[in-house]
Amino acid sequence: MSFPPPFSFQITARCPRTRARCGCFHTPHGEVTTPRFMPVGTLATVKGITTDQLRGTGAQMVLSNTFHLHLQPGEQIVADAGGLHRFMGWHGPMLTDSGGFQVFSLDQINTINDEGVVFRSPRDGARIELTPERAMAIQELLGADVAMAFDQCPPYPASEAEVATATRRTHSWLERCISSHTAPNQALFGIVQGGCFPHLRQESARVVASMNLPGIAVGGVSVGEPTEEMHRIVRQVGALLPEAKPHYLMGVGTLREMALAVAHGFDLFDCVIPTRLGRHGAALVGGERWNLKNACFRHDHSPLDRSCPCPACRQHSRAYLHHLIKSEELLGKILLSLHNITQLVRFSSAMARAIEEGCFAEDFTPWEANSPAAHTW
Known part of the structure; x- marks a missing residue:
């Protein structure tokens, strides 16, 4: 599987001294210019913000969450409304997470096996079974432009054996996602896992890249590991991803980490930080x-x-x-x-301009070292 007809990705500029690049990801609901920060709208809303206000931040692509929308209001209600875009009144590109992160974040109320994950609903205790096939069916009904494959995100710390099992499951579940995903106007992205083990990250990048999907994500970072471990994973895996596809670093939205990731070839980012900080x-x-x-x-x-x-x-x-x-x-x-959303979107746009103007290495690699020059953007 490569790019379905409504989708494409072009690299429009490169940094000669790093792996940073600008790109344009075409979707049925518009273009996403990269590098780009994507606000998180878990329940079809970026908390406290109208879609008109959200457009004013410069945001181009918004995320929602499969698991939480399945609980409330239910994917069929969203589908009956004409899909997620019409339901929430956002007419730009959208991406839905598969629920894989909830395998990690709600580990106290779930049971995992090779078939999938069984949750106890945090709302009423009802039994909820989520499999790769079910995650794809829900996301097709939600109708976002990009659907994420169902994966197992291992916690930190975890043993090598535990991470190896989660990585194997992620690959097996990806094959099942591909087999069951049928929406022609929805791109499926695979997810690289492997925890903090370099050989597992390398193998996962190889397996997921071999599926030739429209995009590829790196998950399992920002889950409690030391910052230097996250940086090492970004440096290692960024060099292993297929050049012609958009690269999405999941759950990362701090300036230093985004600058580092862009320098190593990543294009898309998301995080709940801006609205969480705002609420506090x-x-x-x-x-x-x-x-x-x-x-x-x-x-x-x-x-x-x-x-x-x-x-x-x-x-x-x-x-x-x-x-x-x-x-x-x-x-x-x-x-x-x-x-806060405006700040992160502006920062990603400033990196794009610097790549186009040939000064990314001078202006943004200081963020990697967290030097005083990093605070002049």
Whole structure:
């Protein structure tokens, strides 16, 4: 399987000193220019943000989650509404995770075997069976542009034997996903696993790449492993992925890690960090996290970030945002969430411009070393 007719991916610029590249991923609902950060809308909503506001952040592609949408409202209701795009009012490209991450995050309420995973619903305790075939059927009804293969994401730490079993299952489940996936207007991406074991990562990259799918993702990072281990995996696996396909690093959305990943050939990123931080009163500014609850902002009437085009920065002061957060007003959480998403989208767009202009290595590889120059973008 290669690119279905509505899909294609072109590399439009390269960095001569790193593996960084710009690209354009064509989908039935529009183009995604890469590198690109993708906001997470787990339940067909990016928390607290309307789709009009989301478009204003510069976001192009949004994620939703198979497992959680299966629980509420149910995939048939979404399908009856005309699919996920119409259901949530987002008309740009969309991607659905398969539920594989919930195999990791909800390990206290599930049982895994070679056939699939049995969950106890966190809502009512009902038995839920998720298999590769079921994950594909749900995602086809949801109707996102990209469906992720069902995989087993091992925890950290885990023994080599445990990770080897999870990786073997991921490959077996990928074959079953391919066999059962039938939607011609939906691209299926495979996922590389292997934990922190280099030989398992190498073998997984080889197996998943051999399936010749429209895109390839790397999972099992940012699951509790030390930062240096994540960086090592990114460096190793980035060099093993098929050049002509979009490369998606799952669950990563910090500036340093995105810059490192782009330098090693990754194109797409997602993370819940921007809205999670916003809900807790924190803002991303120049690569730092600012707690707007702090008293130092009480009398500060300057914008949060003069260079940022988001509503929080264009229309309000740090003092006002501090007031909203201290008062526990919903508006404060919404404004900071919008700001944080805008920051990550702007950062990925700035990397793309730097690649096109031939200065990515000079401007963004300092992020890899976390040097002072990293905070000048």
